[in-house]
Amino acid sequence: xxxKFGTAGNDFIDFIGQGNSNDTGYGLGGNDxxxxxxxxxxxxxxxxxxxxKGENGNxxxxxxTGNDTIxxxxxxxxxxxxxGNxxxxxxxGNDxxxxxxxxxxxxxxxxxxxxxxxxxxxxxxxxxxDDTMYGGAGKDTMLGYDGAxxxxxxxxxxxxxxxxxxDVLKGEGGNDHLSGGDxxxxxxxxxxxxxxxxxxxxxxxxxxxxxxxxxGGQGADWFKFETGDTGDVYAGKADTITDxxxxxxxxxxxxxxxxxxxxxxxxxxxxYSIWQKGGDFVxxxxxxxxxxxxxxxxKGGDPxxxxxxx
Numbered sequence: 638x639x640x641k642f643g644t645a646g647n648d649f650i651d652f653i654g655q656g657n658s659n660d661t662g663y664g665l666g667g668n669d670x671x672x673x674x675x676x677x678x679x680x681x682x683x684x685x686x687x688x689x690k691g692e693n694g695n696x697x698x699x700x701x702t703g704n705d706t707i708x709x710x711x712x713x714x715x716x717x718x719x720x721g722n723x724x725x726x727x728x729x730g731n732d733x734x735x736x737x738x739x740x741x742x743x744x745x746x747x748x749x750x751x752x753x754x755x756x757x758x759x760x761x762x763x764x765x766x767d768d769t770m771y772g773g774a775g776k777d778t779m780l781g782y783d784g785a786x787x788x789x790x791x792x793x794x795x796x797x798x799x800x801x802x803x804d805v806l807k808g809e810g811g812n813d814h815l816s817g818g819d820x821x822x823x824x825x826x827x828x829x830x831x832x833x834x835x836x837x838x839x840x841x842x843x844x845x846x847x848x849x850x851x852x853g854g855q856g857a858d859w860f861k862f863e864t865g866d867t868g869d870v871y872a873g874k875a876d877t878i879t880d881x882x883x884x885x886x887x888x889x890x891x892x893x894x895x896x897x898x899x900x901x902x903x904x905x906x907x908x909y910s911i912w913q914k915g916g917d918f919v920x921x922x923x924x925x926x927x928x929x930x931x932x933x934x935x936k937g938g939d940p941x942x943x944x945x946x947x
Contacts, residue, residue: 638658638659638660638661639652639655639658639660639661640660640661640662640663641660641661641662641663642662642663642665643662643663643664643665643666643667643669643671643683644665644666644667645665645666645667646666646667647667647668647669647685648664648665648667648669648670649669649670650662650664650669650670650671650672650680651671651672652672652673652674652676652678653672653674653692654674655674655675655676656674656675656676657675657676657694658675658676659676659677659678659679659694660673660674660676660678660679661678661679661680661681662678662679662680662681663681663683664680664681664682664683664685664687664689664701665683665684666683666684666685667684667685668685668686668687668703669682669683669685669687669688670687670688670689671687671688671689671690672689672690672692673690673691673692673693673694673696673698673710674692674693674694675692675693675694676693676694677694677695677696677697677712678691678692678694678696678697678698679696679697679698679699680696680697680698680699681699681701682699682700682701682703682705682707683701683702684701684702684703685701685702685703686703686704686705686721687700687701687703687705687706688705688706688707689705689706689707689708690707690708690710691707691708691709691710691712691714692710692711693710693711693712694710694711694712695712695713695714695715695730696709696710696712696714696715697714697715698714698715698716698717699717699719700717700718700719700721700723700725701719701720702719702720702721703720703721704721704722704723704739705718705719705721705723705724705725706723706724706725706726707723707724707725707726708726708728709726709727709728709729709730709732709734709746710728710729711728711729711730712729712730713730713731713732713748714727714728714730714732714733715732715733715734716732716733716734716735717734717735717737718734718735718736718737718739718741718743719737719738720737720738720739721738721739722739722740722741722742722757723736723739723741723742724741724742725741725742725743725744726744726746727744727745727746727748727750727752728746728747729746729747729748730746730747730748731748731749731750731766732745732746732748732750732751733750733751733752733753734750734751734752734753735753735755736752736753736754736755736756736757736759736773737753737755737756738755738756738757739756739757740757740758740759740775741754741757741759741760742759742760743759743760743761743762744762744764745761745762745763745764745766745768745770746764746765747764747765747766748765748766749766749767749768749784750763750764750766750768750769751768751769751770752768752769752770752771753770753771753773754770754771754772754773754775754777754779754791755771755773755774756773756774756775757774757775758775758776758777758793759772759773759775759777759778760777760778760779761777761778761779761780762779762780762782763780763781763782763784763786764782764783765782765783765784766783766784767784767785767786767802768781768784768786768787769786769787769789770786770787770788770789771789771791772788772789772790772791772793772795772797773791773792774791774792774793775791775792775793776793776794776795776811777790777791777793777795777796778795778796778798779795779796779797779798780798780800781798781799781800781801781802781804781806781818782800782801783800783801783802784801784802785802785803785804785820786799786802786804786805787804787805787807788804788805788806788807789807789809790806790807790808790809790810790811790813790827791809791810792809792810792811793810793811794811794812794813794829795808795809795811795813795814796813796814796816797813797814797815797816798816798818799816799817799818799820799822799836800818800819801818801819801820802819802820803820803821803822804817804818804820804822804823805822805823805825806822806823806824806825807825807827808825808826808827808829808831808845809827809828810827810828810829811828811829812829812830812831812847813826813827813829813831813832814831814832815831815832815833815834816834816836817834817835817836817840817854818836818837819836819837819838820837820838821838821839821840822835822836822838822840822841823840823841823843824840824841824842824843825843825845826843826844826845826847826849827845827846828845828846828847829845829846829847830847830848830849831844831845831847831849831850832849832850832851833849833850833851833852834851834852834854835852835853835854835855835856835858836854836855837854837855837856838855838856839856839857839858839859839886840853840854840856840858840859841858841859841861842858842859842860842861843861843862843863843866844860844862844866844867844876845866846865846866848867848868848873848874848875848876849866849867849876849877850876850877850879851876851877851878851879852878852879852880853878853880853881853882853887854880855885856885856886857885857886857887857888858885858886858887858888859887859888859890860878860881860887860888860889860890860933861890861892861947862876862889862890862891862892862922862931862933863892864892864893864924864926864927864931865927865931866931867931867932867933868929868931868932869929869930869931869932870914870919870932870934874932875919875932875933875934876932876933876934877933877934877935877936878933878934878935878936878937879936879937880936880937881918881935881936881937881938881940881943882937882938883938883939883940883942883943884938887938887943888943888944888945889920889933889935889940889943889944889945890945890946890947891909891922891944891945891946891947892946892947893924893946894907894946895907895908895909895922895923895946896908896909897909897910898910900912900913901921902914902919902921902930903921903923903930904921904922904923904930905923906923906924906925907923907924907925908922908923909921909922909923909944910922911940911941911944914934917934917935917936918934918935918939918940919932919933919934919935920932920933920935920940920944921933
């Protein structure tokens with residue numbers, strides 16, 4: 638085991654040749670380069686724009702203040718960029734990476750990684766493996782890429798892309814863009830006026846509160862609505878399905894149970910209806926638990942026979 642300290646200047650701290658010992662390095666001030674080696678190392682950049690590489694082992698790497706670049710290397714690493722606009726790379730292993738403050742670029746690399754953007758407008762890429770990502774505050778861009786990933790946008794207007802695999806995407810707060818990509822994806826818009834796109838295969842789309850636009854894409858897609866998820870079409874509060882196709886197995890799923898009221902725009906309490914406004918179909922449901930009508934604008938195919946309950 639070895640401990641090395643830098644200075645207030647720009648230092649090069651190297652643990653190569655230390656064998657499998659668990660080493661500790663402190664950059665302190667300046668723009669430092671700190672290299673671990675074998676063993677479970679703890680490396681602290683401190684102030685300045687630092688370059689830190691954990692290399693082998695399960696390392697704990699801390700950027701400190703400044704715009705830092707950190708590479709975990711092999712092993713299950715813990716990386717914390719702290720303040721500044723940091724570039725953080727987990728590389729091999731099941732890594733945990735925190736951007737904290739600033740507009741950070743975070744790449745999980747291979748393995749099942751957990752990524753936290755936290756404050757700032759962050760870019761998170763899980764890469765391969767079954768990754769879990771939290772955008773936090775700010776306008777974040779999140780890519781699951783390969784594997785069965787879980788993406789949580791947090792506050793702000795976020796863009797979430799599941800890409801390959803069976804993914805779960807949750808926009809949460811803000812006006813979010815969610816794109817499932819390939820695989821069976823579950824998309825939850827959350828609060829705000831969200832845009833959801835299922836992509837290839839069959840997907841489940843939940844717009845959530847706000848005025849949402851949903852595109853199922855290929856396959857049998859289920860569009861799910863709870864009581865307060867959509868509002869009056871005449872007040873501009875209705876959600877829209879852009880590509881409904883019953884022949885592909887698309888379904889509109891309403892939470893609860895409703896009887897069919899025909900083609901009226903004003904179904905009674907506990908009823909739903911299907912009618913037309915212009916060239917579009919409209920599904921309207923009237924819950925017994927609140928006041929007002931809940932409309933869904935349906936573009937594409939006729940939804941008659943394709944409304945179900947859950």
